[in-house]
Amino acid sequence: MSSRTTGKHSTLTTVNQKVAPLFIDASHVAAVHTFIAFSAFTSALLLGCALHYKKIVKNGIAGYPEEWFPSVSATIGDWYPERNVFQILIAITSGPRFALIFLQYFISRTSRSALPLWIFFVGIVRTLACGGWVYVTSNDDHDAHDVLMILYIVCNVPWMLGGIMNTPPNHVQVRKRRFFALIIPLVYFFIQHKVHRIPGAYTRYAFFEWGLIFLDVLYDSISGADFRLCNLQIAIGVSLDSGIEHKDIPLPPAHDNKLKSVDDNTPEPNDKISSTVKTQPAIASNEHKSGTRGIIFRGGRLLTPLMKPALRSWLGFAADVYLSYLFWSIITSLLTTLFYFSVWELGLSGAEAALFTYFTPALLGITPLRNWALTKWGRVTLRVLSLIGLAAYRIDDPLERLWAVIGANIAILLSQMADWTTGDGAYQGFLLGVGLVLSSLSKHANHSNNPVWPMLNEETGGYNKTGMVIAVCAILELATRPSSPPIKEEKSGKLKQPPNNAKDIPRNWIASSIALGSLFFTLHCMFTDSSTIIAWSWTGYQDGQPRGPLPHLHGPITLLAQSLGLIIPAVLPTSASTALLSHPLWFAYGCASAFVMYRFRDWTGFLGGLNFAIFCMSILPSVLSQSSAWQGDKVGRRHFVTFLVAILLYLANVWTVAYAFVPGGSYLRERTDLVLAAQLAAISLASWPFGASTRPNSMLRIPSSTRTRIPVILCLLSLSSVLVTLLHWPVVGPTPYKPGTRTFNAGIWTIHFGIDNVGHDSQRRIRDVIRDMKLDVVGLLETDLHRTVYGNRDLTRVAAEELGYYVDLGPGPNLHTWGAALLSKFPIIHSRHHLLPSPHGELAPAIEAVLDVYGTEITVVVSHNGQEEDPLDRELQSKELARIMAASYPRPVVFLGYVVTKPLAPRPAPYDILVNDGLVYDIDQNDWDRWCEYILYRGVYRTAYARVSRGIVTDTELQIGQFVLPRHGYVLTNQTEGSRLLRSFKEDLPEHHVLVPNGILWQ
Known part of the structure; x- marks a missing residue:
């Protein structure tokens, strides 16, 4: 097969192929999809209103006339014949829908970016999820229907954003219609439909639901404009025999495309042919034997709009932040899950042995396991397994739920510690800190409960399904992320150090591990909720006014302090940051802050806690960087020491108040001061001279991209905390239930x-x-x-x-x-x-x-x-x-x-x-x-x-x-x-x- 170009038009020459091709404009596929999809939903709505109007508007709270417009679920899934007509039409729609996904991938695919392939995959998942909630109705399985609907809605976000990013710059009208005409109202209706749902207002709920569906169909219809601008056509022909005959098939104008010819070493000047290769990217063909159908796609320019590396990098950073949030969520859920048994036993119940799950990272000392965990698919597999901890909310039996949470913690610890072992300690430290702030923010927004904990469900304030869907998206991003060169091991099993970090190893791996274990416990104990340090300082009311900060009002100040502490190492120059954060005076500042927090009350004690938050968050990247510098055969020992320290501090912290129920508890009775002093003493091992490297100025290496993103994401989280507080602020102050009666x-x-x-x-x-x-x-x-x-x-x-x-x-x-x-x-x-x-x-x-x-x-x-x-x-x-x-x-x-x-x-x-x-x-x-x-x-x-x-x-x-x-x-x-x-x-x-x-x- 050969191609030749003449003037402004090109022709494709086939040899002895008796084909009578039928050319179809690809934009017609989008039109057919839009027409059938609208017909499916509209026919169901009209038939339902005509035949079962009062039945489909009725719900568990009210019926007609209070509720007068049906929801999508009631319309398409409850009654014959509208349900059957809808399902037949929506089945017919599946063909054009899959064709749309493939055609969009075809015009945007490129070897320089994985984004089109990733969007193609999201489109497939989105379509399958759509079929799931369509054919599994709320009457069949309410939970499955909701999960598939949420998955469909969540997939809309990367599908539409990816479509915007893949829209060529010269398709200005398409880009405007996609973004301004569809994305904003879609997001608005989604929030009104799923978040700001008003009890009893089922009719409004239905309008938002129908609006989401029709806007979604309209969005996909815009693909037709892309196909027309690309001159994309589909040629369908029937091969009559296997003979070969020359025949010219005209191609549409090239539009200044850099087409590459086959078997033609002399490019035509007018077509700006740049080179000669053996494949022609503008034409894809499937050649079949006699009697079979073939499809030939022909078009003008092959669109290769690239997602800017910065955008893909931001997407990866967002996924990493959410995975860090999941780490904190799953880790903190273990203790709350096992404590249920201690409450009922009022003593040691045996469930406390689950605490030793924290020793799991020591298994990374096993070289084959470590090598597998360091691979992309090892990390992805472990992250997928950790989702058991989010799905555990569905388990009714407390003991079975505990086992599920234990399994999730094993997986998440192996994955997270493998990330810490890569040597990129500063970046991992920042991620750990941002994930902590996000976790604390989610608790502040959800009345001090983490919305994805297994101890919560829909009735008790949980958003478990939403958390799982977002987690799946984050893991998909991780799975499709361009791979970086793996860290190779020497024959001895030791990981080779990166060249520029080879000499930046702390003098004592035990000291850095102890410091990391204590800092990890301190962050968990004091800063996983924005109101903990407020509770430490609270003493009550005086003259009708609170003496100190209020949790629901002043909690965001804690988040601001945490964010400020994490921003310090991100914005300071490397040398200044390392010198400051490892200096004894900075450690003295942390000790003084902890003393004020412990010793004083009201606003003074709270200010001490805020400064302690700044200190702990500021040293997190450097402490983790020091600890992660140790690789190879010391990885298992390092993690064992880290979590041994954390476990001892967990027990000591509980024994200060639960001394009456544990052996030897009297030694730590009411001695929080000793536990706090032990925390600080262990953290001091990360400061000079214990934690100093041979080249201190080069220890904390922070990429410029990280320096840019950290302040941005932390500012957004801080602003969100303030907005959440305003949202929760009561409009009317407390009033008695029986005012004017003098009864209470x-x-x-x-x-x-x-x-x-x-x-x-x-x-x-x-x-x-x-x-x-x-x-x-x-x-x-x-x-x-x-x-x-x-x-x-x-x-x-x-x-x-x-x-x-x-x-x-x-x-x-x-x-x-x-x-x-x-x-x-x-x-x-x-x-x-x-x-x-x-x-x-x-x-x-x-x-x-x-x-x-x-x-x-x-x-x-x-x-x-x-x-x-x-x-x-x-x-x-x-x-x-x-x-x-x-x-x-x-x-x-x-x-x-x-x-x-x-x-x-x-x-x-x-x-x-x-x-x-x-x-x-x-x-x-x-x-x-x-x-x-x-x-x-x-x-x-x-x-x-x-x-x-x-x-x-x-x-x-x-x-x-x-x-x-x-x-x-x-x-x-x-x-x-x-x-x-x-x-x-x-x-x-x-x-x-x-x-x-x-x-x-x-x-």
Whole structure:
């Protein structure tokens, strides 16, 4: 076969081939696809409205006339015949759709970029996902339908962005139509449809869903314009015999293309032929035997628009950041998952052995495993296996869920440590830091819960499916990323050092590993949630104002400090950055910041924590760079030492508060100061002279691209944190449930660290109970979750932000209690935190707060006393609580506490001490079924009392008391039992006196 060019037109000469070709303009494929796709959806909509209108607009909440427009799922998947007509037409559409994908790849393919191939693959996945949610309807399998729909929507992003990038510069109108006419409204409708969904507004939901579908079809129709501008045609012919005959087939104008001829060494000047090769890229042909069909694509210029290397590099960087986010998410999920068993055992349960999963990276000392993990497909395989940790939310059994999380941690640790072993430590350090900031931001946006943790699901605030879909996209980018030369090993099994780093090895690999292990634990312990250092410094209210920062308002400041710390090594020159971050004075700055954070409270302590965040984040790239410099046979030992240090610090951190439940715990009882000092001592090994290299100025090598991207991404994350805070900011301040009645409901609930009976987060179920019970004042116990094993969470965030409450968190994590919290619809005038006497057992927290209840000051005391194993502690704690309540006499008092005693028990049991010495009354002394929780009061009228079953939220009950204030200015004293316990039928009382609404049921 040969090609010749003459003037402005070219001809393709075939030899003895009796073919009567049929030429079809490729743009017709796009037109056919658009017509059939629109016909499929439109016919389903019209038939559905005509035949089953009221049935397809009806949903689980309402029907016609409240809901008057059907959703896509109800229209295409519920009723005959619209479902069948739609599925037949959409099946016919599949042919043109696959043809569109292939044709777009054909006109954009090039050997200089993998982007067209990657977009081709995304297009195939997108089409298959479309077929999935079309043929697997929500009635068939709701979860599968949702997953495939989300996958389809997510694939739209790279498909459309890739189409924009592959649009040639001279196709100006196509580019404008693709971007301005379609992308922006598509994103807008997606956000309205999936994110800002309004309960009950199903009709609006349906409009967004239909808008997404039709805009999607319109986007694909724009491909026809590309095909026309490229003069792309399809020639379909039937070979009549195998003989060969010369025949000229005219080709369209060349349009200044650099066509390459075959068997013709003399190019024509007018066609600007640049060279002679054996293939002609402008023409692709499939030659078949006699009697078979062949397809010949012919066109003008072969389009080779390249995705700029910078854009592909940014895409890879974004994927790396998200994979780092997944690393933090999966790593932190292990401790929260295993802690479920410790909560139920109140001691060592055996599940703690899962902590030794962190030793997995030591396996990289095995040379074959290390070599495989360092390959692209080894990394991709491990990342895919780690997705088990995200999918574990579907597992109902807590033990099986723990095993899945363990497997995910093994995979993610091997993959992440393999990345750290490549020698590019500075880049990996920056990624680790940005992933941490992104993880903390996601928790701040999701009420202090990581949205992809397996302890969450759709009902408890999880976005597990969304996280998995984005993870798949990130892994696909990693799989299609252009490969870099692998690090080769010598025969001895040692990895060769990069030439420019060969002499930049720390003097002691043990020192660098210890420093990295301590820094890793410090970041996990203090900075995986933006409110942890706020909890360390919080002391309550004074004169109606908080003394220190508020978690939901000032959490973004923590993220800003973390970002600033990571930006420092990115923007400073290499020599200045290395000299500063390894200097003893910089380490002294970190120690001073940690001391201020530990020793001081309120804003001063918070500022110390912010500076400590700056210090820790700033040294992360250099510490990881030093540690990753050690390769070969020391890789396994290095990782073993790193995580041995981390595990020891994890245990020590828990034992400072859980000393009563572990052997030898008394040695670390309430000694957070020792643990913090050990952390800093270990981190010091990364500073001069321990961590200095033989050439300090060349240790921290940071590529210029990284220096550009880090500030940009961190600024975006910081801005996002501020926007999230504004989004969550309540429009109206807290108001009581029964304003103007001088009536309020108070409750006490031990919520077991926000973990329900099957190991899921219980914040939203707690919120629902509080809302349904209309609790104006509620004490929550076992709420101090700012530790690694609890997930560094804040259990008050959901109720406070969504229901509107003033919040006072009890003594913080640095004061070694299980925690107490007070939520109030009434302003908190001032509050004080107490550590009750505990010479033998665990520390007991208490909150003493004065509330402005309808203009009357009332003292509310929330406390959590010690266990029954320590009678002296309970006696001393009860006397202190009685003193606090008696000291406020004659001011009204409501006591909401966990007291290990039986009703009416004599001294030295706590009951008699609290009631008689505290000058208070029991809300119902005839209730003998109580054991731990009690409500006591003085100076108010008690009108109702109830104990509420909790469903699966926790294994404890919620106790509620309803009180009415006396007339303004009138003080109740010496209330007799008869005056306090007058009985009445609820039918004779006003509606606002009804305590528990009928029909309430919780799960």
